[in-house]
Amino acid sequence: MAEPPAEFGLIARHFLPLAGPGALGLADDAALLDPPPGRQLVLAADAMVAGVHFLPNDPPETIGRKLLRVNLSDLAAMGAAPLGYLMTTALPRDLPPGWLEGFAAGLAEDQRRFGLSVLGGDTVSIPGPISLSLTILGSVAPGAALRRAGARPGDGLWVSGTIGDGALGLRVLQRRLPADAEGHLARRYRLPEPRLALGAALAGLARAAMDVSDGLVQDCGHLCRAAGCGAVIEAARLPLSPAAHALVMADPALLPLVLTGGDDYELLFAAPPGAGIEAAASAAGTRVTRIGEFTEGPAEVRVIDAAGAPMALPMGGWSHF
Amino acid sequence: MAEPPAEFGLIARHFLPLAGPGALGLADDAALLDPPPGRQLVLAADAMVAGVHFLPNDPPETIGRKLLRVNLSDLAAMGAAPLGYLMTTALPRDLPPGWLEGFAAGLAEDQRRFGLSVLGGDTVSIPGPISLSLTILGSVAPGAALRRAGARPGDGLWVSGTIGDGALGLRVLQRRLPADAEGHLARRYRLPEPRLALGAALAGLARAAMDVSDGLVQDCGHLCRAAGCGAVIEAARLPLSPAAHALVMADPALLPLVLTGGDDYELLFAAPPGAGIEAAASAAGTRVTRIGEFTEGPAEVRVIDAAGAPMALPMGGWSHF
Numbered sequence: 001m002a003e004p005p006a007e008f009g010l011i012a013r014h015f016l017p018l019a020g021p022g023a024l025g026l027a028d029d030a031a032l033l034d035p036p037p038g039r040q041l042v043l044a045a046d047a048m049v050a051g052v053h054f055l056p057n058d059p060p061e062t063i064g065r066k067l068l069r070v071n072l073s074d075l076a077a078m079g080a081a082p083l084g085y086l087m088t089t090a091l092p093r094d095l096p097p098g099w100l101e102g103f104a105a106g107l108a109e110d111q112r113r114f115g116l117s118v119l120g121g122d123t124v125s126i127p128g129p130i131s132l133s134l135t136i137l138g139s140v141a142p143g144a145a146l147r148r149a150g151a152r153p154g155d156g157l158w159v160s161g162t163i164g165d166g167a168l169g170l171r172v173l174q175r176r177l178p179a180d181a182e183g184h185l186a187r188r189y190r191l192p193e194p195r196l197a198l199g200a201a202l203a204g205l206a207r208a209a210m211d212v213s214d215g216l217v218q219d220c221g222h223l224c225r226a227a228g229c230g231a232v233i234e235a236a237r238l239p240l241s242p243a244a245h246a247l248v249m250a251d252p253a254l255l256p257l258v259l260t261g262g263d264d265y266e267l268l269f270a271a272p273p274g275a276g277i278e279a280a281a282s283a284a285g286t287r288v289t290r291i292g293e294f295t296e297g298p299a300e301v302r303v304i305d306a307a308g309a310p311m312a313l314p315m316g317g318w319s320h321f
Numbered sequence: 322m323a324e325p326p327a328e329f330g331l332i333a334r335h336f337l338p339l340a341g342p343g344a345l346g347l348a349d350d351a352a353l354l355d356p357p358p359g360r361q362l363v364l365a366a367d368a369m370v371a372g373v374h375f376l377p378n379d380p381p382e383t384i385g386r387k388l389l390r391v392n393l394s395d396l397a398a399m400g401a402a403p404l405g406y407l408m409t410t411a412l413p414r415d416l417p418p419g420w421l422e423g424f425a426a427g428l429a430e431d432q433r434r435f436g437l438s439v440l441g442g443d444t445v446s447i448p449g450p451i452s453l454s455l456t457i458l459g460s461v462a463p464g465a466a467l468r469r470a471g472a473r474p475g476d477g478l479w480v481s482g483t484i485g486d487g488a489l490g491l492r493v494l495q496r497r498l499p500a501d502a503e504g505h506l507a508r509r510y511r512l513p514e515p516r517l518a519l520g521a522a523l524a525g526l527a528r529a530a531m532d533v534s535d536g537l538v539q540d541c542g543h544l545c546r547a548a549g550c551g552a553v554i555e556a557a558r559l560p561l562s563p564a565a566h567a568l569v570m571a572d573p574a575l576l577p578l579v580l581t582g583g584d585d586y587e588l589l590f591a592a593p594p595g596a597g598i599e600a601a602a603s604a605a606g607t608r609v610t611r612i613g614e615f616t617e618g619p620a621e622v623r624v625i626d627a628a629g630a631p632m633a634l635p636m637g638g639w640s641h642f
Contacts, residue, residue: 024468027469027470027543027547028399028468028469028531029365029394029395029396029398029399029469029531029532030363030364030365030395030396030398030399030401030457030459030466031363031364031365032361032362032363032364032399032461032466033361033362033363033364034361034362034463035356035361035362040353040354040355040356041353041354041355041356041362042351042352042353042354043351043352043353043354043407043440043441043458044350044351044352044407044441045407045408045409045441045442045443045454045456046409046443047409047410047411047443047444047445047452047454048445049411049445049446049447049448049449049452051448052445052446052447052448053445073350074350074351075351077350077351078349078350078351078353080351086364086365086366086456087366088366088367088368088454089368090368090370090452090454119364120364120365120366121366122366122367122368122454123368124368124369124370124373124374125370125373126370126373126449126450126452127370127372127373127449127450128370128447128448128449128450128452129447129448129449131368131370131411131447131449131452133366133368133409133411133443133454135366135407135456136351137364138351140353142355145351145353147345147349148348148349148350210349210350211350222348226348
């Protein structure tokens with residue numbers, strides 16, 4: 001019979017070194033996993049397409065890592081700990097030399113960093129752009145998962161890290177904005193930081209949580225609709241990185257982009273006053289900022305400026321369709 | 322704030338009716354699943370791209386069903402029972418009207434038929450062909466999963482159902498072969514039949530198993546390499562549907578396509594003589610055929626004709642690269 005075709009060589013060379021226990025050497029029809037006893041499973045899936053979710057000329061090292069981190073961010077938003085992942089890659093036949101090596105090397109680095117490994121997947125060809133899909137598995141103590149519903153009027157509205165870096169970083173990479181000297185904004189677009197330690201620490205403290213992927217205002221609207229209440233965001237309280245702060249100072253018209261641009265992958269959450277959020281975040285080593293509060297009334301998000309006046313926003317967030 | 326964009330409307334309209342318990346209304350960052358106590362999890366993922374795994378003008382009703390069934394076939398090959406699935410869809414903006422309705426309706430039909438539901442996923446846009454990915458979860462009694470390794474010389478080589486229909490059906494749909502009156506071959510290409518009942522019945526009886534996706538000879542080679550033995554396939558014993566039989570009788574040059582064409586999604590397995598395979602298959606309501614046996618020697622697959630003479634095959638199976 002013929003030799004195994006090139007596809008199996010690709011998988012063996014690049015993906016087999018990423019396989020962990022249960023993956024059965026990526027040589028069976030499926031993976032086997034003993035679920036951790038007494039835990040609930042947490043499952044999420046995200047897709048990324050070249051030219052839509054990452055730039056076609058992004059370094060391949062960061063592309064796999066971004067896909068993994070976007071999914072890890074979903075686990076963080078549920079307060080879950082990672083178990084493993086499955087990934088499918090639809091790749092054009094004319095990938096640049098070294099692309100797969102870089103892609104797999106980036107995944108290997110983040111597997112070590114976040115303590116998980118690949119369980120299985122599929123590699124196929126596509127007559128079009130690179131199209132990736134990743135399903136992540138995590139676990140959480142029964143009933144302890146953070147959920148989107150649960151915010152109440154009077155709860156503080158909190159966010160982790162800094163907001164706007166991803167959206168600004170995309171425009172830096174598109175040469176529509178000047179780069180900062182350290183490359184911070186571009187790095188934040190390419191490598192979001194899943195807030196796993198913070199998510200775990202918020203279980204039992206936060207009343208509702210999600211991660212910011214489509215834009216702060218739009219995602220805050222999801223928390224409001226799930227809770228049946230409103231929210232107000234004080235723009236002056238938004239945590240900005242020094243690089244983002246410099247850009248917004250130079251051009252205040254960028255503030256709406258910070259509020260609605262997306263690609264933040266920070267945790268947005270509701271907590272009652274006195275919940276001990278700052279102590280928990282400090283123990284988790286993650287900066288958090290109270291940027292507003294939930295209010296009585298319809299499920300609307302209002303953004304107010306330093307004088308308390310409402311700000312008009314040109315768009316609600318990112319949509320694919 | 323702005324209304325939720327169109328993407329959320331798409332998901333709510335078409336995919337929310339498919340969501341089952343644990344999916345949290347597709348409104349959270351992740352799904353929650355209580356793993357069945359005392360069972361191992363079985364996990365597989367497959368991708369499908371328009372123009373590669375299905376024809377761009379295939380009815381949308383069958384496309385989602387094929388993706389689900391290909392994954393269910395992986396569970397069947399492990400002897401596992403389905404629990405649920407996550408799916409990501411990368412869709413061009415110019416989908417024909419009604420495409421998503423049909424796609425979701427097909428999935429709904431097969432969810433009922435196979436007793437599972439969607440747990441989560443992602444819907445994104447792609448400047449290229451439809452690109453789909455599905456991760457399936459199943460469960461199996463601990464240690465009972467069928468594996469690819471384990472065949473021994475002297476074991477019978479068995480296959481379920483009929484072989485070659487998928488590969489012939491693709492050529493019928495491409496108008497490279499005449500259609501059968503009942504449309505059997507095209508239907509088999511579009512809607513493979515996952516052998517879940519047979520897979521479950523083979524646990525404890527078969528020594529090794531996998532599903533035939535890349536071609537009978539190539540996939541048989543996987544069983545041989547995993548076991549470190551050879552195999553011989555008797556071409557005269559191949560189970561052909563009446564429609565496939567008629568085409569091969571009219572043009573014997575099609576026989577290599579039957580042996581190597583792939584898209585069969587039948588179970589290929591090894592069992593020692595006297596294992597009671599026929600009784601188990603009969604109880605599962607699935608036809609099985611002993612098409613050869615495993616042999617001492619190197620991990621090679623030989624195909625012999627009715628006179629015992631070796632047949633030369635032009636290619637080993639389907640490869641993406």
